[in-house]
Structure formats: structure tokens, C-alpha cells
Amino acid sequence: MSAEAATGEAWEDITPDAARRLVVAAVQAFAERGYHATTTRDIAGRAGMSPAALYIHYKTKEELLYQISRVGHLRSLAMLGEARDGEGGAADRLASAVRAFVRWHAEHHTTGRVVQYELGALAPDHYAEIVVLRRQSEDAIRTIIADGVAAGDFDVPEVSGTTLAVLSLCIDVARWFNPAGRRTPDEVGALYADLVLRMVGAGRR
Amino acid sequence: MSAEAATGEAWEDITPDAARRLVVAAVQAFAERGYHATTTRDIAGRAGMSPAALYIHYKTKEELLYQISRVGHLRSLAMLGEARDGEGGAADRLASAVRAFVRWHAEHHTTGRVVQYELGALAPDHYAEIVVLRRQSEDAIRTIIADGVAAGDFDVPEVSGTTLAVLSLCIDVARWFNPAGRRTPDEVGALYADLVLRMVGAGRR
Numbered sequence: 001m002s003a004e005a006a007t008g009e010a011w012e013d014i015t016p017d018a019a020r021r022l023v024v025a026a027v028q029a030f031a032e033r034g035y036h037a038t039t040t041r042d043i044a045g046r047a048g049m050s051p052a053a054l055y056i057h058y059k060t061k062e063e064l065l066y067q068i069s070r071v072g073h074l075r076s077l078a079m080l081g082e083a084r085d086g087e088g089g090a091a092d093r094l095a096s097a098v099r100a101f102v103r104w105h106a107e108h109h110t111t112g113r114v115v116q117y118e119l120g121a122l123a124p125d126h127y128a129e130i131v132v133l134r135r136q137s138e139d140a141i142r143t144i145i146a147d148g149v150a151a152g153d154f155d156v157p158e159v160s161g162t163t164l165a166v167l168s169l170c171i172d173v174a175r176w177f178n179p180a181g182r183r184t185p186d187e188v189g190a191l192y193a194d195l196v197l198r199m200v201g202a203g204r205r
Numbered sequence: 206m207s208a209e210a211a212t213g214e215a216w217e218d219i220t221p222d223a224a225r226r227l228v229v230a231a232v233q234a235f236a237e238r239g240y241h242a243t244t245t246r247d248i249a250g251r252a253g254m255s256p257a258a259l260y261i262h263y264k265t266k267e268e269l270l271y272q273i274s275r276v277g278h279l280r281s282l283a284m285l286g287e288a289r290d291g292e293g294g295a296a297d298r299l300a301s302a303v304r305a306f307v308r309w310h311a312e313h314h315t316t317g318r319v320v321q322y323e324l325g326a327l328a329p330d331h332y333a334e335i336v337v338l339r340r341q342s343e344d345a346i347r348t349i350i351a352d353g354v355a356a357g358d359f360d361v362p363e364v365s366g367t368t369l370a371v372l373s374l375c376i377d378v379a380r381w382f383n384p385a386g387r388r389t390p391d392e393v394g395a396l397y398a399d400l401v402l403r404m405v406g407a408g409r410r
Binding site for chain 2: 034035037116157158173
């Protein structure tokens with residue numbers, strides 16, 4: 001699989017082409033060696049560019065990490081917000097959110113690992129911005145669960161702890177998912193949607 | 206908090222004292238900078254020792270990672286095996302396993318992250334040995350769930366996928382747990398035990 005295929009189509013909106021190639025190379029390098037062990041020279045080399053050419057697009061290694069983190073978090077927020085605002089009852093919307101979020105973390109597991117494990121390497125202002133996006137994603141799931149409780153469809157021990165557990169279960173797919181394994185992203189998404197509906201007590205009443 | 210307190214009492218069995226101090230220093234360094242960005246000189250420095258003194262105990266950086274991974278995985282296996290072989294029905298044993306496994310990942314979240322995220326940096330023979338321990342841990346949970354299904358106490362869509370989800374939920378506590386946060390390790394353990402019993406359909410029948 002090419003480096004680009006392995007990190008998926010998450011970067012299609014990044015232009016010009018050279019900037020996108022640098023992001024793909026950075027994700028691969030950070031995933032393999034960790035952020036701190038990667039140099040901008042490594043990234044430029046992987047993208048088939050010179051360090052000077054990298055510098056035209058990204059002034060620092062941290063700017064690349066920030067771009068990766070920002071795109072990843074915006075995608076997460078978009079899909080969870082879409083599920084929250086979708087048609088149907090809370091159970092349908094929660095299942096949609098889990099299926100989409102799991103599929104993303106399975107298909108983009110390399111990006112997902114970088115995004116989740118290297119948060120501490122972001123500059124303080126960038127970190128603060130990402131934390132806001134994370135809270136908004138959390139709010140989307142919390143809203144669906146609270147809607148279900150209010151409608152009498154769900155019965156949960158604690159809305160906020162359950163929200164945390166649902167997000168955690170989906171995010172951790174990026175850690176263990178193996179494209180050569182026995183389950184496709186869609187299959188994991190379907191299994192997890194079922195397990196999450198059980199967690200919130202959907203259909204118990 | 207001292208470096209030693211932060212990584213907890215997981216290393217009490219490692220002797221002599223100098224070897225234990227090196228393990229604690231390695232966990233901290235790997236967690237902060239990643240395995241590949243850490244040198245044996247960094248680790249020796251954090252432990253207040255010379256590189257030559259480190260070499261008496263560990264010939265390579267990878268040997269330190271292997272020691273950390275081995276101790277962490279043996280602890281996990283011991284606690285999950287104890288829960289599997291414990292008194293009571295499958296629901297009690299599954300709840301015990303989840304409470305213990307969650308508490309460990311919360312209390313030792315720094316070690317947990319190193320153990321989980323740096324698996325790929327182990328030498329092939331060490332990696333193979335760790336994979337065996339991971340399969341045995343997985344088997345402990347799978348056995349409890351299968352026991353519950355056989356006894357008619359649990360109703361699960363798929364034993365093996367549910368086992369994976371239960372382990373994943375517990376392991377990911379190491380990623381998000383914050384000792385300054387609103388929940389204690391015991392509180393997360395209790396919440397998660399409840400959520401997992403819902404996942405397996407305990408008490409539905």
C-alpha cells in the first residue's frame with residue numbers, strides 16, 4: 001500500500017499537492033517513529049522534497065502536527081454533529097454516530113494514533129484550539145444520550161461518564177485495528193453500535 | 206509527584222534498586238518523548254546514573270522497554286486470571302475483572318501508554334513473547350463471557366468481538382485518565398463494570 005493510500009482520503013482538501021504530500025509523509029513518520037524522533041528533514045525526504053521546499057508550506061514540524069490534528073478533529077466533529085442532527089430517535093442517531101466514528105478510526109487508524117497520542121506535542125495555543133473541538137465532539141454524543149434519556153428511550157447510570165466511555169471505545173479502534181484482521185471497518189462499526197445501544201439501555205424498556 | 210510515585214508501585218519486584226530506578230526513568234522518558242527519541246543517556250541521567258552504570262543492568266534501550274512491557278503484561282494477566290478463577294457467577298467475575306483492569310490502567314496510566322503504544326519497538330522475539338501474554342489475557346476475558354453465555358446469564362452478539370471491546374474499553378483508560386480529573390480509578394472501575402455488564406446483557410433475562 002502506498003503511504004497515501006495508508007493514511008486514506010482524509011487529506012483531499014489540503015492544497016497545493018505538495019502540502020498534502022508533506023502531511024501524508026508526516027503522518028507516516030510520526031506514526032512510525034513518534035513526533036519527537038522525527039525531523040523536518042525526514043518528512044521532506046519521505047515526500048521526495050527538499051527541506052527548503054517543506055519550509056515554503058510549513059514553518060515548523062509542530063505546524064504539520066497541528067494541521068493533521070485540526071483536520072482529524074474537524075472530521076470527527078463533522079460526522080458526530082451530523083449524527084446528532086440527523087433524522088430518527090436517539091437510538092438511531094447514536095448508532096449512526098458510533099458506526100461513522102468507528103469506521104473513521106478503523107480506516108484512518110494511522111492518522112488516528114498520531115492525532116490521539118501526540119496531543120501533548122502541540123503548542124499551547126494550538127492545543128487550546130484542539131481541546132475546544134474535542135469538547136464539541138463530546139457534546140454531540142452527550143446531547144444524543146441526554147435526548148434518549150429525556151425521551152425515556154435510554155436508561156444510563158451517568159450521562160457524562162457514559163459519553164466518555166462511548167467515545168473512548170470508538171477512539172481506541174485506531175490502536176488495535178488491523179486492516180489484515182478478520183473484521184472490516186463496517187463490521188466493527190455494526191458490532192460497536194449494538195454494544196453501545198446496550199450500554200445506554202436502549203430497548204430495555 | 207516524584208517520578209517513582211507517578212509510575213506507581215508496579216516495579217517493586219525489580220531488584221536491585223538501581224535497576225528499578227532505571228525502569229522508572231525509562232517509563233517517564235518514553236512517555237514524554239517516545240521510545241525512538243529517548244537515548245540510554247537520557248534514561249541514565251534521569252535516574253541519576255552514568256551510562257556505564259545503566260549498561261550493568263540493561264545492555265540496550267530495547268531491553269528496558271521489554272522489561273517494562275513484560276512486567277505490565279504479567280500484571281494484567283495475573284489480575285484477569287484471578288478474576289476468571291474467582292468465586293461467583295460470570296457477572297461477578299466479569300465485573301471484578303473490569304474493576305481491576307480499569308483501576309490498573311488509571312493508576313498506571315503512564316506505564317500503560319508506554320506498554321500499549323510502543324509495542325512496535327520491541328525486538329521480534331520479545332514481541333512474540335508479549336503477544337502470547339496478550340492472547341492469554343484475552344482468553345481470560347473470553348472464558349468469563351463464554352461461561353456467562355453457557356450459563357444463560359449473558360446474551361452477546363459475538364463472544365470474540367465483545368471480548369475485544371471489553372479489553373479495549375479498559376485499556377483506553379490509560380490514554381484519557383487524568384489523576385487531577387473528576388473521577389477516581391475506583392469510580393471509573395465501578396462505572397465501567399456496570400457498562401460492561403450491560404454490553405453482555407447481564408440481568409436482561
